[in-house]
Amino acid sequence: SAVISQKPSRDICQRGTSLTIQCQVDSQVTMMFWYRQQPGQSLTLIATANQGSEATYESGFVIDKFPISRPNLTFSTLTVSNMSPEDSSIYLCSVVPGQGMNTEAFFGQGTRLTVV
């Protein structure tokens, strides 16, 4: 299993500013994922952040807007840059602490971001 500490839990930010979200895991994990959950919508994968390599972004998400760091096997950050009201969402990090298709994914509590 894995316990994830994600912070901040919520924030209200001015448009044009940036926010960095942190995820700390209580064990070493190779795979870490960042998701976005827009109001009333499902979770959408932003990027996969594996330690030792560049993050891989999904279609519609770019590094300049959502830079990710993964300095070690227990920590990652996601920055939401140059924010606009459309970035208001819940952002979640997730880890899969094991190999194979059947391994359970664990999630942080989420960061509720409101951009005004």
Add this chain to the structure above:
Amino acid sequence: GNSVTQMEGPVTLSEEAFLTINCTYTATGYPSLFWYVQYPGEGLQLLLKATKADDKGSNKGFEATYRKETTSFHLEKGSVQVSDSAVYFCALRRYWFPGGSQGNLIFGKGTKLSVKP
């Protein structure tokens, strides 16, 4: 591509009622299927999973059977309680392959369940 279609909510039931939340999927090959639950104010938690056709996942009185012939993974509970009020997400695990995204989940839109006493 891979996708999950889930019954839209919200769903409101009385305590002890029978619950079904429909979930169908589109995927190449043989994905693993999951139900996650998000209780008010809490993070996502795994409720149950099934990794191959005809597997039945079960937990806390909830059940779901992996039906490859109908590409479905419907969630059921015979008698819901007020404490089951939450948002339920159906999800599938993408194929493991080198490069690109590996092992992430693809989610349905979520179904909000409210159970009244």
